[in-house]
Amino acid sequence: xxxxxxxxxxxxxxxxxxxxxxxxxxxxxxxxxxxxxxxxxxxxxxxxxxxxxxxxxxxxxxxxxxxxxxxxxxxxxxxxxxxxxxxxxxxxxxxxxxxxxxxxxxxxxxxxxxxxxxxxxxxxxxxxxxxxxxxxxxxxxxxxxxxxxxxxxxxxxxxxxxxxxxxxxxxxxxxxxxxxxxxxxxxxxxxxxxxxxxxxxxxxxxxxxxxxxxxxxxxxxxxxxxxxxxxxxxxxxxxxxxxxxxxxxxxxxxxxxxxxxxxxxxxxxxxxxxxxxxxxxxxxxxxxxxxxxxxxxxxxxxxxxxxxxxxxxxxxxxxxxxxxxxxxxxxxxxxxxxxxxxxxxxxxxxxxxxxxxxxxxxxxxxxxxxxxxxxxx
Amino acid sequence: xxxxxxxxxxxxxxxxxxxxxxxxxxxxxxxxxxxxxxxxxxxxxxxxxxxxxxxxxxx
Numbered sequence: 001x002x003x004x005x006x007x008x009x010x011x012x013x014x015x016x017x018x019x020x021x022x023x024x025x026x027x028x029x030x031x032x033x034x035x036x037x038x039x040x041x042x043x044x045x046x047x048x049x050x051x052x053x054x055x056x057x058x059x060x061x062x063x064x065x066x067x068x069x070x071x072x073x074x075x076x077x078x079x080x081x082x083x084x085x086x087x088x089x090x091x092x093x094x095x096x097x098x099x100x101x102x103x104x105x106x107x108x109x110x111x112x113x114x115x116x117x118x119x120x121x122x123x124x125x126x127x128x129x130x131x132x133x134x135x136x137x138x139x140x141x142x143x144x145x146x147x148x149x150x151x152x153x154x155x156x157x158x159x160x161x162x163x164x165x166x167x168x169x170x171x172x173x174x175x176x177x178x179x180x181x182x183x184x185x186x187x188x189x190x191x192x193x194x195x196x197x198x199x200x201x202x203x204x205x206x207x208x209x210x211x212x213x214x215x216x217x218x219x220x221x222x223x224x225x226x227x228x229x230x231x232x233x234x235x236x237x238x239x240x241x242x243x244x245x246x247x248x249x250x251x252x253x254x255x256x257x258x259x260x261x262x263x264x265x266x267x268x269x270x271x272x273x274x275x276x277x278x279x280x281x282x283x284x285x286x287x288x289x290x291x292x293x294x295x296x297x298x299x300x301x302x303x304x305x306x307x308x309x310x311x312x313x314x315x316x317x318x319x320x321x322x323x324x325x326x327x328x329x330x331x332x333x334x335x336x337x338x339x340x341x342x343x344x345x346x347x348x349x350x351x352x353x354x355x356x357x358x359x360x361x362x363x364x365x366x367x368x369x370x371x372x373x374x375x376x377x
Numbered sequence: 378x379x380x381x382x383x384x385x386x387x388x389x390x391x392x393x394x395x396x397x398x399x400x401x402x403x404x405x406x407x408x409x410x411x412x413x414x415x416x417x418x419x420x421x422x423x424x425x426x427x428x429x430x431x432x433x434x435x436x
Contacts (some may be wrong), residue, residue, distance in 0.1 A: 344434035352427015359427075362413045370395050 001156050002272060002304035003042070004092070005084035010073035012037035015334040024291070024305040026315065026356075029328030029364050034335040038328070039274045041081050042160050042306070044068075045141075048097070049157035054142040055099075055107055065101040068372040072334040076112045081226045085156060087302070092117055093153050097139060099341035109136045114150045121149050159271030163263035167281070185261060189249065192264070193222050193231035207263045210278045213254055219245075233260075241351040255281040262290075266297055272304040279311035291317040315357035322346055325356055327364060386411040386435060388428045390418050 008017035013034030027035040040062075047058035061312035062068050069079050079099045086092035098111035109129075114122040122140055129135045147154045165185040180187060192200060201225065208221045220236035232248050239245035247298070249257065258281045265273065279287040289315060294305045309315065315325075322341035328334050338347045340360050350361035385407050387398050392414050402409050413428070415421040 345431040348430035348434060349424075349427045352424060352430055354427050355425060358413070358424070362411045365412065367409070370399065 001085050001093075001152075002302070003083050003306075005082075006041065007080070007082040007096075008038075008041055009098075010070040010077065011079055011081060012068060012070055013328075013330070013335040014038070014337065015070055015072045017337045019326055019337055019339055020323075021304075021306070022302050022321075023302075023318075024294050024324045025304075026291075026320065027306065027308040027328060028310075028315065028340075028360055029323055029335070030330065030366050031306075033218045033328040033330045033364070034330060036276060038326075038337065039162065039276070039308065042162050042272065042274055043162050045081065045095070045097075045157045046160040046162075048139055049141050049154045050285070051144075051158065055109065056137065059099070059107040064105055065107050066105070068099070070334055074354035080111075080197075085153060093150065095150075095153060097141070101339035106137055109139055112139055112141070114140075114153065115236075116150070124212045134300060155291045156271070159269065160274065161265065161269060161271055162274040162276075163176070163261065163265045165258055167257040169255050170261070171250045175285060185257075188261060188264075189223070189231040189233055192233070193225065195268075201240055203264065203267045206267065207260060209262055210255070211259065214259055215253075217245075218256070221260075241277065253281075255283065255286075256272060258282060259286065269306055270301045270303050272306065275305065275307035277309055278307055279309060279313070279314050284313040285310055287313040288317060290314055291320055296318060310361075312357040312361055315361065316355045320356045322350055322356060324358075325360055327360060329364065382406060382408040384408045386410045386413070388413040388415065388421060388424065390415060390421050409411070 002023060005020050007015060008014050011017070014037070017038070026267045027038060029035050044058055044062070046054050047053045047061065059065055059068065065079065070076065073079075077100065080096065082094065082096040084092055084094050094113070094115040096111065096113040097109065100108050100110045102108050109124060112122060112124040113120065124140065125136060133351065141150075141154050141157070144151075162183040164183055167185070169182070170188050181191065184186070195203070203224065204221050208218070211218050217238045218235050219238055222234050223231055224234055225231050233252070234249075235247050235252055237245035237247060252260075261282070262275075262278055278290055280301040294307075297303045297305065322343075323339060325340035327338050327340050327343070327346075329338070340356065346359050346363070351357070382405075385402055387402075387409060389395060389398060389412065395412060395414065397410050413424075415424060
């Protein structure tokens with residue numbers, strides 16, 4: 001299954017978003033245009049559906065409804081997320097959640113709707129909600145005893161994976177102690193260590209093969225626990241003295257760690273994957289191949305990937321279709337999101353043999369950016 | 378009522394041309410819109426058809 005459509009109302013930077021989603025989605029926009037906030041809508045659904053999460057926790061971890069609600073929201077102050085999910089075989093699901101808060105700033109479900117095809121599976125608030133207002137502090141999505149008819153959808157949301165690996169956190173896991181499945185990599189090595197040995201070794205071998213191209217000096221990779229049980233990633237670098245080149249994760253470069261994390265997460269699971277700027281710390285020649293890897297993942301295991309990027313190298317891949325690119329453009333009334341293919345000028349530029357990078361990136365550059373060059377004058 | 382300035386999309390050979398075009402547009406009362414900077418004249422020439430097609434949809 002994958003997300004096929006997204007609608008947002010009053011969600012962070014966005015007053016209204018209504019876009020179709022492909023197997024690969026590239027989010028392109030200026031700094032602070034809302035790329036991460038758009039990805040956060042999917043993370044929010046995951047947090048609500050997570051058995052250890054729920055609506056209250058998902059909202060509180062984002063500092064309340066007032067922080068989620070768009071500053072541009074006026075007449076209709078509820079925040080709404082609506083997604084369509086499907087794969088063409090098992091029908092199409094629609095999930096809509098509208099949020100507000102009460103006087104005590106407790107998040108309230110203003111509306112929750114689940115549809116399968118044309119059939120309405122859930123429509124809230126119902127008469128029980130109206131009789132007991134406390135029921136509206138929880139979604140049915142998060143309740144096992146209430147989501148039986150759409151458990152498939154709840155499980156799908158809960159599996160969404162987000163990665164924005166910070167090499168410093170991988171090297172110093174103490175900074176994010178106690179976190180589980182930390183998207184910033186605080187428990188990345190622990191995640192590797194928890195994976196069954198056979199699977200882990202197989203994946204590390206595949207990663208090692210791929211890394212050999214990007215980091216030719218790296219000859220071997222292995223995971224070992226130290227005397228107190230802390231997992232360490234060890235890489236053997238080519239050296240004239242045999243076995244002299246073993247290095248721990250704290251000596252591996254940022255680029256090596258980020259690429260390793262990226263390749264690991266590509267192999268780990270089939271649920272939708274959210275990536276923030278996967279090009280960070282990587283050489284342009286490596287970045288150029290990321291769209292192909294993602295395409296292959298989509299074809300082989302049906303995995304959907306949504307990523308934000310500023311990289312001309314990444315978007316320079318000739319296989320990227322304009323239907324896969326969402327362009328975010330900030331304005332005084334919030335950020336608008338459009339599919340690049342819907343823009344006649346972009347289509348004309350692409351027909352003139354330009355890549356998506358050449359046609360789209362200049363449209364997202366801030367006006368007067370040349371003034372930055374004068375900084376320090 | 379102040380008229381909205383006309384926004385011009387520009388395609389240039391290289392980044393050094395940007396401030397020159399910006400100044401020219403400013404002096405003629407126009408505003409610079411999107412800037413497509415190419416790496417040299419040959420690349421710009423190759424893309425001209427695309428830019429001309431895209432210009433038909435300018436508004």
